[in-house]
Structures are given as C-alpha cells and as structure tokens.
Amino acid sequence: MLRVEDLxxxxxxxxxxxxxxxxxxxxxxxxxxxxxxxGKSTLxxxxxxxxxxxxxxxxxxxxxxxxxxxxxxxxARAGMFLSFQYxxxxxxxxxxxxxxKSVASVRDDPxxxxxxxxxxxxxxxxxxxxxxxxxxxxxxxxSGGEKKRLExxxxxxxxxxLALLDETDSGLDIDALxxxxxxxxxxxxxxxxxxxxxxxxxxxxxxxxxxxAMIDGAIVKTGGPELALELEERGYDWLDxxx
Amino acid sequence: xxEEAFEAVGDYKYGFHDPENxxxxxxxxLSEQVVRDISELKNEPQWMTDIRVKAYRHFEERAMPxxxxxxxxxxxxxxxxxxxxxxxxxxxKNWDDVPDDIKNTFxxxxxxxxxxxxxxxxxAQYESEAVYHSIREDLEEQGVIFLDMDTGLKTHPELVKxxxxxxxxxxxxxxxxxxxxxxxGGSFIYVPKGISxxxxxxxxxxxxxxxxxxxxxxxxxxxxxxxxHYVEGCTAPSYSTDSLHSAVVELVAMEGAKIRYSTVQxxxxxxxxxxxxxxxxxxxxxxxxxxGNIGSKLTMKYPxxxxxxxxxxxxxxxxxxxGEGQHQDAGAKVHHLAPNTTSNILSKSISKNxxxxxYRGMLQVMPKASGCRSKVVCDALILDETSRSxxxxxxxxxxxxxxxxxxxxxxxxxxxxxxxxxSRGFTxxxxxxxxxxxxxxxFTRELPMEYAVELNKLLELEMEGSIG
Numbered sequence: 170m171l172r173v174e175d176l177x178x179x180x181x182x183x184x185x186x187x188x189x190x191x192x193x194x195x196x197x198x199x200x201x202x203x204x205x206x207x208g209k210s211t212l213x214x215x216x217x218x219x220x221x222x223x224x225x226x227x228x229x230x231x232x233x234x235x236x237x238x239x240x241x242x243x244x245a246r247a248g249m250f251l252s253f254q255y256x257x258x259x260x261x262x263x264x265x266x267x268x269x270k271s272v273a274s275v276r277d278d279p280x281x282x283x284x285x286x287x288x289x290x291x292x293x294x295x296x297x298x299x300x301x302x303x304x305x306x307x308x309x310x311x312s313g314g315e316k317k318r319l320e321x322x323x324x325x326x327x328x329x330x331l332a333l334l335d336e337t338d339s340g341l342d343i344d345a346l347x348x349x350x351x352x353x354x355x356x357x358x359x360x361x362x363x364x365x366x367x368x369x370x371x372x373x374x375x376x377x378x379x380x381x382a383m384i385d386g387a388i389v390k391t392g393g394p395e396l397a398l399e400l401e402e403r404g405y406d407w408l409d410x411x412x
Numbered sequence: 413x414x415e416e417a418f419e420a421v422g423d424y425k426y427g428f429h430d431p432e433n434x435x436x437x438x439x440x441x442l443s444e445q446v447v448r449d450i451s452e453l454k455n456e457p458q459w460m461t462d463i464r465v466k467a468y469r470h471f472e473e474r475a476m477p478x479x480x481x482x483x484x485x486x487x488x489x490x491x492x493x494x495x496x497x498x499x500x501x502x503x504x505k506n507w508d509d510v511p512d513d514i515k516n517t518f519x520x521x522x523x524x525x526x527x528x529x530x531x532x533x534x535x536a537q538y539e540s541e542a543v544y545h546s547i548r549e550d551l552e553e554q555g556v557i558f559l560d561m562d563t564g565l566k567t568h569p570e571l572v573k574x575x576x577x578x579x580x581x582x583x584x585x586x587x588x589x590x591x592x593x594x595x596x597g598g599s600f601i602y603v604p605k606g607i608s609x610x611x612x613x614x615x616x617x618x619x620x621x622x623x624x625x626x627x628x629x630x631x632x633x634x635x636x637x638x639x640x641h642y643v644e645g646c647t648a649p650s651y652s653t654d655s656l657h658s659a660v661v662e663l664v665a666m667e668g669a670k671i672r673y674s675t676v677q678x679x680x681x682x683x684x685x686x687x688x689x690x691x692x693x694x695x696x697x698x699x700x701x702x703x704g705n706i707g708s709k710l711t712m713k714y715p716x717x718x719x720x721x722x723x724x725x726x727x728x729x730x731x732x733x734x735g736e737g738q739h740q741d742a743g744a745k746v747h748h749l750a751p752n753t754t755s756n757i758l759s760k761s762i763s764k765n766x767x768x769x770x771y772r773g774m775l776q777v778m779p780k781a782s783g784c785r786s787k788v789v790c791d792a793l794i795l796d797e798t799s800r801s802x803x804x805x806x807x808x809x810x811x812x813x814x815x816x817x818x819x820x821x822x823x824x825x826x827x828x829x830x831x832x833x834x835s836r837g838f839t840x841x842x843x844x845x846x847x848x849x850x851x852x853x854x855f856t857r858e859l860p861m862e863y864a865v866e867l868n869k870l871l872e873l874e875m876e877g878s879i880g
Contacts, residue, residue, distance in 0.1 A: 217835050220827065241834035250835075257832035261850030267836075270846070274837030306850070323836065 170195050170361045171216070171331055176227035178208075178215050178386075185211045187386035188227070193331070193361040198353075198375060200364045202400050203383035209365045210254060212383075213333040216363075217251040218244050231331065245275050250329030252320040254336040258308045264319065265289075265303035268326060275327050292325040295355070296348050313340040321352035332356060334364045338371040350374030369401040382408055424707070425873070426521065427680050429649030430513040432621045434539070436498040440623065441491045444468055447593045450496050454562055454596075457569060460576075467582035467592035474586040477712075480741045480772075484710045488684060493625040493656050495594045497539040503560055510536075510544050518544070521647065523616050526862060531643075532611035533558045537628060538618050540596040551609060557602040558613055561629050564600025571602060575631055579662035579718075580690050587686045591627045591660040598628030598659065603638040603669075612641040612674075612860055617657075619648035619683065625656040632662070634669035634697075641672040643860065647707070650680040654709065657683055663691035665699050667721065672700040676863055678870065679707040681737055687713045695721030695750075702858045703730040705740050706870060714772055716745035719753035719781075726755040731855040734767030734799070735874060743804075745774040748784040748814070759790040760855060762848060763799035764874070770802045779810040787817040793851050794824055795844070845872035 171193040178186035186208045193199050203209050215222040216229060218241040229236040231247065239247060259267065268289065273279045280288050293300065296318055308316050317337055324332055337349055353362065353375050364377065372380075372394055380396040381388045382405065389411040390396065436453070438446060447468045451461040476485045504510045507524050518524060518536050527534045533547035535558075542560035551558065557568065565572045582592035599615045619626050634640050648655060657679060665671045671691065679685055685708040691699040701715035717726035732740035746755040761769035771790045792801035803820055825847050833843035849856070849868045856864040 217831075219831055240839075241831065242837050242839050245835055245837040253832060253835075255828075257826070257829045259829060259833070259847060259850055261853030262846055267846070270842075271836040271838070274842070306853075327836070 170232060171363075172230040173216070174228045174230075176215075176229065177225045178211055178222050179225055180211070180222055184225070185222075185386055186215070189383075189387050191381070191388060193363060195330070195361055196358055197379065198357055198362040198364065198377040200366060200372065200377040200380045200397060201383050201388075202366060202380065202397060204405050207383045208386040209383055210335050213251055213335040213363065213365055216333060217241065217249060242274070245327075248330035250324050250327055250332045252317075252324060252332065252334040252337045254339070256308050256316050256320055258306075260306055260309050262307050263304055264307055267307050268303075268323065271323065272326050288326065292322055295325070296322055296352060298322060314342065314345045317341060317345065317349055321349050324356060325352055329356065329360055331361045332363070334362065336365055336367065338366050338368060346371065347374060369397045372397050384408055384411070424650055424680055426647035426678065427650035428520070429651075430517055430620050433511065433513060434497050434499045434621075435501050436496070438494060438496040440494050442493070442495055442594070446495055450594055450596065453496070456565065459573060460565065463577065463582065464593050464595075467589045468594075470583050471586060471589035471593055474583075474589055476586060480712045481710050481739050484684070484739065488654070488656065492623055492653075494621060494623055495625050495627070496596060497621055497624060498541055499539050499620070500541070500543045503542045503545045503563065505544075505546050507544060514538050514543050517618060517620070518616065521616065521618070521645075523614075526614070530611060530860065530862065531614050532609055533613040535560050535599055535615040536618070537597045537615065537626075539621060539624060539626065542597055547613070548611070554607050555604040556607060556609060557600065559600045561598035561600045561631065562596065564631070568600070568602070571633070572600065572631065575633055575662065575664055577662075579664060579692050580660050580688050584688060587658045588660050588688045591629060591658050591688070594625070595627045595629035595660070597626075598630040599632070599642070600630070601632040601640065601642065603634045603640045605635045606637045608639045609641070612643045614643045614645070617644065617646040619655050619657065619679075622651050623653055623655060625658070628659045630659065630661040632671060632673070633664045634666060634671045636666045637668040638666075639670040641674065643674045643863065645676050645678070647678050648680045648683050651682050653682065655683045657685045657687070657708075659687045659689075661687070661689040663699060665691060665693045665697035665724075667695045668697060669694075670698040670700075672702065673715075674702040674859055674863070676704045676859070676867060677707060677711065681707065681709050683708045685711040685713065687711075689713065690716040690718070691726075692718045692720050693724035693726060696723040697721060698725045698727070700727040701730070701744070702855065703728070703742070704855060704859075704867065705730070705732045705742050706867070706874075708740075709737065710739045710741070712741045714743045714745050714774070716747070717755070718747045718749060719755065720749050722750045722752050724750065724753045726753075728755075728757045728759075729855050729858055730759050731852050732759075732761040732769045733871065733874065734761065734763045734769040736765040736767060739768045739770070741770040741772060743770075743772040746776070746786065747774075748777040748781040748786070751781050752783040753781060754784065755786045757786070757788040758854060760793075760852060761791075761801060762793045762795065762851065763801050764795040766798040768800040768802075770804060772804045774806045774808075775816070776808045777811050777814045781811050782813045784811065784813070785815045789819045791820070791851070792822045793848070794822065841875050842872075845875040848875060
C-alpha cells in the first residue's frame, strides 16, 4: 500500500530524512518512535504532501502510484489521512459543515442527508463526543484532547486506507487515550496505519505489528511490540551507534 | 449570452442584461431643468420640487470629498449619466402584469420565489422606478405602510414631508445633494406603534441600462415599540462603461422601536456605489445595519446611527470583499448623543487580486452623554501580496465616563490552514472559499438563511479560478 524507498527530505536546505525505507501493507499497524527532531513528523507530513518539504531523492509509492503525481487533496481522495499533531484552527467554519464537505470531497460514494447524519452520530457516540461539537468552529478554542478527538472523528468518517497518526496520543488523559485507541482499532483491520509516538502507553490499547526506532532521519531498528517497551525503558542512546 | 457579453461578465452571474425598452428616457446629463422635469413628470407637490432644486444648486457648488478614492471620484463624468429612465408605466401588484423582459430578470434573480416563501412584502425597482410592489394583506390590515417612495409621497405627503431630509439633509455631502435633486424610487415604510413585522420585507434594485444612474430614496419610520426587518439586494449587468448608484436611506426608530436593515450589495464591477445611510434612534430604540459589500467598482458607504435618546443601541455589522479592480471603502459611524447609549461595530474585509478595502469609522461621544459603552472590532484578511487593506478609525470622546473597546487585526491565510483543509480533500480553491466563508460568518449568521446561503455561494465563486 505505502512503499517508501531510500527517502531523503530537506526543509529550507536542511536535511531531515536521510535514507528512509519503509513498507506498510493493508491491515498492518506500524509504530515509529524516536527523539524530538528525529524526523518522525516530517515523514508523516511529506507523505501527505506538505509543500514546505522537499524530496531530494528516493521515492514514495501509494497504491502502486508514485506520490509526486498527486496533489495533497488528491492524496486525501485516494485514501490517505493524516491526523495532525497540531490541527489548524479554521475560524467561523462549523465542525458539522466542515465534516460534511470533507466527506463529500473524499469518499467515492458519500452518504447524504439522513445517512450522513446517522453515520456521524454513530461515530460521535463511539468517541464519546457531545453533539455540541458540531456547531463549534473547527479547532477554535478546543483543548488538546478535543482537537485529537476531532481528528479521530474525521478519520472514522473519511474511512482512509492509509492513516498517518502524528503524536495523536500526546497530551491525552487515560480516558481520551482509550477513546482515541478505539478509533484506531476500528479502522486498522482494513487500513494501513503509521503511528508516530513518544510513548509506549498507547500500545497498551493498540497492538502494533512493527515498531521502528528512528534516529537522525532513518530507521535504525525494527522489532515487534517489545521494542517499544525497550525504547521507553532504555531511551535511544544505545542505538546511536547504529545510526 | 453573447461571447463578448460573457467575457465582460466573467464569474459575475448577474451580469446579463435585457434589451433597453423604456417608455421615457431622459437624455444624458444633468441640469436644473432635468431636476424640474423629473419632479414635474412625477406630478410632485411644489415643496418637493423646491427641495430638489435647492439640493441641485448645492450639488453644483459642493466639492468632491477629498478622501476615500479621490482619483476614482474625479473620474465620474456626471454628463455621461442617464438620470431618469422609466421602463414600465406603472407599478404592478401582480408579477404577470410586469413586462416580460423585466419579469424574467427578477425570476432569474429569484425574487418572486423568495417572496412566496419567506417575505412579508417586496418592491422591485428596475432603473428609476418600482415595476412591482406588494405587501402581505395581514400587514396592510395592521396599518403597516410599505410603498415605493414615489407612491409614498403621493399617498402620505404629510408623513414624507415631516421626515424627508431630517436624518440626511441634502447638504450632508455632494452625493446626498445629488440624490435629493434627482431621487426616484426607493422604499417608504411606516410601522405603527407596537406592531411587530415578523417576516422581513425586501426591496430589490436592478440597473439594466448602460450609463444608468440610480438614485433611490428610502425612508423607514418605526413608531414607538414597533419592529421591522428590511432587506435590500442589488445587481446590474456588466458593461465596459460605468453606472452610478447613489442612494440615500433615512431610518427613524421612535422610542423602544427596532429597525434592522440588511444589505447584500452585489453590483457589477462597473458601478460606482456612493450611498449615504443614516438612522436616528430615540429612547431605548435599536438600529441594526447589516451591510455586505461584494460588488461595485468603488463603494463609499458608512452606515450611521445617531443615538439621540437615552438607552438607545446601535449595531453595525459590515463586510466588504474587494477583488480585482475594486475598492471597498466602507465602515460605520456612531454618534452617542444621549446618556447610557451603547453600540457595537464589527467590520470584516477581504482583499484579493489587487483589490483594496478600507475601514473608515467614526465613533463620537458627546460631552453630555455619560455612561456610554462602545465596542469596535475590525478584522481584515488579505489573500495575496498585491492586495491592500487600510483602517481609518476616528474617535471623538467628549465624556470621560465612556467605556470603549477597540480591536483591529490584519491577517493572512496561513499555509498550515490550507494544508490542513487540502489534506481533508478540499482543493486549494475550495479551501480558500471555506476560510473566506468562515471569516465572514459573524456577518452571514445575521442574515436570513436564504441570503446567507446565497452569499456563501457567491464568495465561493469569487475564489474560483483565482489561484495560480
């Protein structure tokens, strides 16, 4: 589904990702852990197509197509989703309107009218979100936890085939973490998931197939769930030699 | 539509025009004789002729404003304007009696449809005069007067004489003088004491002819404890030569009355829109101007409220969109003349493709007006490097007990907002459209729903084909 090959990325001339290779198949949950500045968020953003990042060499393929052919909105329509670490505020645009338009833009056969409302209600109750969310403005005055919940709600409604989750677990209390995990587990069987995190605790709720340690722009070690525990316990210094 | 016409129109979907059929058309140009001819043609009382002539003389002497957009103002050729054009011999009460061309135009603008669904009354003005007018029977039975201004003068001369020019004197500015001299059409409304008109009444102003001057005159009197919501819309064909729209609107809100006046101005980009709108609010009265400016070449318009009675309240919400070749010089003026009066001004503007928007505001608190409160917020959104936004706020505070707030902001659409929306499937244009609609939301939520939807569509259209 997603194939990243010897990827090199820079921002404003500074090299951030330096030879990263990764393949994610349908139904697989991948976790990337690493220090701040290792290039984790850059990877998620560059896959989604953020204009600030420049791919200097290497390739990304999504569903067999080279990604550089696709504009950001086309990636979304092709089934890619990024849960933002810091979602943007869109003043004056109600969540309900935004969700409806987004679903209509992304999904091939979007539910309309009553069918949409039904789907929306179900997703919101799964995520224990109050209906009053819908009349608020997108991320405007939202707490950190509310923003993350809205990201997961969008993910459930857009039904992506590839979900990139950029530190979606950061700053969440235990209840919110449980709810967010529920959302991830719901889409996981039919999608590829790439979870970027600092913490092992999300993995109490979501069982990854692969855990990757990222250091200085490259994956230096890959293992199963046990690697996440080890990284949290030992830190990353012991891997520096491998980088 | 011909290819040439389409080119001129571009994205402006109201830019079509009808053949120019008319029963009376004055030659271009302005003189005292033209003013007298208009008055005679309308069979007006002598006092009105006298006011017109006096106003014309003042117009001749009065200098152009030395602020706003002086270059554009100086480029107006008053000799190349048609000051009176009658396109139908009478004002009809039934759409079927309106000449076909004109009826089709209003059909395309959705007026008869809106009237059936949610309006209490409609006036449709085409060129200089109303071609259609009607009011719901139940309102008429309650004594509500809703007429076009010409008919108002004929049937209620005392009432018109009592209030005409009392809120906006002819000598207020050059364009109020011009309007007073050559006015034609507009609305006349009187709401009796204690009557609350629940459904909005609407006036729609359409210019069809080239080089047309439209000078409607509106007077709304809301008697004690009454309420009314008046909505106006306007469009014109796109021509390569200019038209002039110069209206005067006077509102009188008596004790405890409430007037809301909503405008969605969508003139084509060859129309000079130079309008004087002012209200007087007596004791505990409320006046609300909800003023949207999307079209025109140059708009200079600052809805004003004189808070004359204790406890009166003014609300001015205005938005302006300035695209290519447009200058929106808009804002608000509030004069606190009495104690414990309050006001809120919210102004939002968007500039794009080299467009220019200016906020020009005046807040005045007179020495005797103690305990006043006012809040002014102006936000500007600039969509590209070639566009411009300016703010010219003036405050004259004569009473130190006043509680005043003023906030101003200028912002740009951030690349993070665009990326976020595009990652949710929106094209760049759609993302811009959504951000712009959100920016104007504090305005659109105050409009009747049908207008809000229309305005949002309009703005989305403006965002199309504009991102390179």
